[in-house]
Amino acid sequence: MAAWSLFVVDEEAEFTIDLTSDVFDPYLYVVGPGIATMLRNRGADDYAVTNDDGGEGLNSALCFEPPRPAEYLVEYPAEYRVVVSALNAEVGEYRLRVRSGCRTRVDPEGNEDVTFDLWAVPVTDTIRRGVIEQGEFRSIGTWDEAGGPVESWVLPVMGGERLAIEMRSAEFHPHLTVVSRSGFYAREAGDVLGREGRNMRVTREVSNNDGDGLAWDSRVCLVTEASEEYRVVASSYRRGVGRYGLLVAEDPDGTLCGQANMSTDRYFELLEELPTETRSIRLGESVEGVLGLGDAKDPVSGDPIQAWAVDRIVEDEWVTVEVNSDAFTPTIDIASDDVEELTGQSSLCRARAQFRMRGSGSVKALVSAQSEGEVGAFTLVATQGAGAEVLLDPCETTDGLEIGYEVEGRLTAVRDKAAWTIAAAAGDTLIFQAGSEEFDTRLEVTGPGGLLIGDDDGGGGTNSRIEMVIPRDGEYRVAVRAYGVTTGLFHLSVIRRR
CATH class of the missing domain: 2.60.120.380 (Jelly Rolls)
Structure with missing residues (x-):
C-alpha cells in the first residue's frame, strides 16, 4: 500500500484519477476531509471514494469531486490522500495519474472520453417468451462505462403487452436495462407533468437494480405501445462475473408488477380518463x-x-x-x-x-x-394569472414573537422550518438563541433591505446564537431550521441587551 498527497485549492475542482499496473490488480481509494460525511449523506456507509476496475481491464479509475465547503464544512486549500493498493496481496510497479475534469471511462490511449451506446452492444440472441435464457459474464468481453461486463438481447414486442422482465444470478449482483427507440415515460419525485411541460422526463432507458421482492435480482415492468424491437441489456453491479438467467413473462393482470413504465402518450390518456x-x-x-x-x-x-x-x-x-x-x-x-x-x-x-x-x-x-x-x-x-416566479418555501409556521419571550416548536418531515416575525427598532442589540436536544439547530435572521444573518453552532454544542445591532426600524424574521436530521422539538428566544 502507498499513499500520495493531493492538494486541492479550488473547491469547484474535479479530478480523474487513474491507477494502472501490468503485474497486479490495482485498487484505488481517496480519503480526506468531508468524504465520510458526504458518502453517508448519499446513503453509503463508507469513509473513502473507491474503485477497483473502472479503467481498462483490471485497472482502476475514478472521478473525484471534493466535498463542497458549504455542505460539509471543508476549508480549502485541503489535503486528500490517494491510496494505492493491490488485491490478493500482490506487489509490483504501477502508474498513478491525476488529471483535471471527470472522465468516467478512459480510452486505451488514456486521454479521451469514451461514450457508451447501449444500442452498440453486440446482440447475444433473441429472447423467447416464457423461457429462461442463459447467459454468462466472463473476464473478457464487452464492458460498460463503469468497467463491468454487459450483454444485449433482442426482445420483439407488440403494442398493448404488459410484460415483466427479470434477470437473476446466484453468482453476482445483476443489473437490468431495457432500451426503446421510442422511449418510456418516467417521472421524477415532485415533478409537475404535462404533455408539453418543461418538467416532464422522457427516457429511452428503463433500469432496475433490485426488483421488488427479488433480493439483489432485477425486474423491469413494461406496458408496450407499438410493435418494436427492444434491447434487453444485462450487466452486473460492481463488475461481477458469472452465469445469469433472463425471463420475459406476460403479466396482464399486474400480478408480478405493482407498477409499469409506459409511454408518455399512453400515460396521459389514462390520466385524462x-x-x-x-x-x-x-x-x-x-x-x-x-x-x-x-x-x-x-x-x-x-x-x-x-x-x-x-x-x-x-x-x-x-x-x-x-x-x-x-x-x-x-x-x-x-x-x-x-x-x-x-x-x-x-x-x-x-x-x-x-x-x-x-x-x-x-x-x-x-x-x-x-x-x-x-x-x-x-x-x-x-x-x-401566473403567480410569482419563485415559489417561496411555505413549509413553516409564522407568528409574531415579542422581545424577551421564549417559544417552543417542532420540526417535522413536512414542516422543515419554523419562523416568527418580530418588530425591532434601529440601534437595539438583540440576541437570538435556538437549541434542541433532538437535532442540530440552524438560525437565520432576515430583515429590510435583504439583510440575512445565519448561525449554526454559535450557541455552544449544536445550539445556535446570533447577536446583532438592528440597522433600521422594521419587521424582522427569525427562522429555525435543522442541520441534518430534520425532526424534533426546539426552543427559541429573543432578548434585548441592556
Missing part, C-alpha cells in the same frame, strides 16, 4: 380535500390520486393551481391535450402548476403525494 366525480373548482376559489387510500390509482405508481375539474378557463390566459398540505408532500399534475405551456414548482408541503390553454373550458388537475403511501388533508387553490 380518471373520473372527477363531483370534484370541481372555479378560478378564484379555494377548496378543501382529503387524499385517501380509496381514491383512484395513478396508472404508473399505483398510489392514490384525485382528479379535480378546473372550470371557466379562458383561452390563452395563464392559470395557477396550487395544492398545500401539512399531511403529505403534494404533487400537482395537469392532464389535457389543450395545454399550450406548463411550468411547475414544488416544496415539501406545497406544489404549483402554471399553464396556458389553447382553448376555453376546463382541465383536470391531479392531486397526489410525492412519496408512496402518503395520504391526508389538503387545500387546492385556482387563480387567474
